Amino acid sequence: MAKTVFITGATSGFGEAAARRFAAEGWQTIIAGRRAERLEKLKGELPTPSHTITLDVQDKAAVDAAVAGIPDSFKPVDVLVNNAGLALGLEGADEVAIEDWETMIDTNIKGLLYCTRALLPHMVSAGSGHVINLGSVAGNWPYPGGNVYGATKAFVKQFTLNLRADLVGKNIRATDIEPGLANTEFSAVRFKGDTDKADDVYSGVDPLKAEDIADAIFWAASRPANVNINRIEMMAGCQAFSPFNIVRK
Numbered sequence: 001m002a003k004t005v006f007i008t009g010a011t012s013g014f015g016e017a018a019a020r021r022f023a024a025e026g027w028q029t030i031i032a033g034r035r036a037e038r039l040e041k042l043k044g045e046l047p048t049p050s051h052t053i054t055l056d057v058q059d060k061a062a063v064d065a066a067v068a069g070i071p072d073s074f075k076p077v078d079v080l081v082n083n084a085g086l087a088l089g090l091e092g093a094d095e096v097a098i099e100d101w102e103t104m105i106d107t108n109i110k111g112l113l114y115c116t117r118a119l120l121p122h123m124v125s126a127g128s129g130h131v132i133n134l135g136s137v138a139g140n141w142p143y144p145g146g147n148v149y150g151a152t153k154a155f156v157k158q159f160t161l162n163l164r165a166d167l168v169g170k171n172i173r174a175t176d177i178e179p180g181l182a183n184t185e186f187s188a189v190r191f192k193g194d195t196d197k198a199d200d201v202y203s204g205v206d207p208l209k210a211e212d213i214a215d216a217i218f219w220a221a222s223r224p225a226n227v228n229i230n231r232i233e234m235m236a237g238c239q240a241f242s243p244f245n246i247v248r249k
């Protein structure tokens with residue numbers, strides 16, 4: 001029987017690339033996101049059965065309804081990829097719009113929790129499953145303007161590890177994938193449609209591609225049952241660490 005992966009944020013970037021990768025490997029996909037027309041287009045291009053769900057992960061009732069409405073032919077869900085997420089802005093903590101912080105928390109933290117909590121009991125009943133979360137290097141390494149975005153990804157990392165603690169012995173795996181600089185719509189979203197600013201992020205460098213992250217997600221999902229990949233932190237070859245910022249008198 002074909003395996004099924006449920007991917008949130010499949011309309012773009014890592015989620016779309018992951019859907020293409022899993023489908024190419026013979027998996028059925030459940031693809032979710034807010035942009036319905038993109039989901040339908042993607043579904044038409046995938047070689048295996050796909051179920052689309054137009055979904056805002058910030059809406060708990062909608063998440064519950066989406067999970068309740070999964071067709072029998074897509075059950076059980078073998079892997080949940082909690083990928084939907086975003087950064088908004090790069091302003092300092094004293095300047096940022098509080099609404100941007102709220103949106104990041106509602107999406108990256110609460111949306112991820114809603115999806116996980118809705119699907120986990122089904123995985124436990126089925127006796128197997130795997131939750132793969134999209135963290136970030138921003139959850140491990142501070143940078144100016146990363147304030148709440150990085151904090152949401154630190155939450156994702158620790159929640160993933162705590163899921164492992166809760167689920168050990170239940171044949172449910174949990175993995176945090178923590179990419180660095182990757183060229184997707186991420187920066188266009190972060191800079192609210194300012195494409196010049198977004199393009200600057202990737203100019204003159206060779207960043208990670210969505211397919212690189214899809215590769216890591218699929219690799220983690222396709223390890224034998226006796227293996228759990230706890231975390232994968234990955235950076236572009238052009239990216240590394242900076243010295244501490246010391247302000248001198």
Ligand code: NDP
Pocket residue numbers: 008009010011012013014015032033034035055056057058083084085086087107111134135136137178179180181182183184185186187189
């Ligand atoms: P994209 O902007 O290309 O894709 C983000 C996806 O998330 C879209 O499909 C979008 O779909 C979806 N999404 C956003 N908000 C919601 C919501 N409220 N409900 C449902 N879906 C939503 O970015 P990436 O592919 O780069 O990002 C994917 C994940 O990886 C994010 O969690 C991001 O934080 C993380 N990440 C990104 C990095 C990067 O440099 N690109 C590096 C490290 C981590 P739609 O708008 O249709 O709802």
Ligand code: 8X3
Pocket residue numbers: 135136137138146179180181182
């Ligand atoms: C995305 C990577 O460095 O822009 O999570 O925060 S970064």
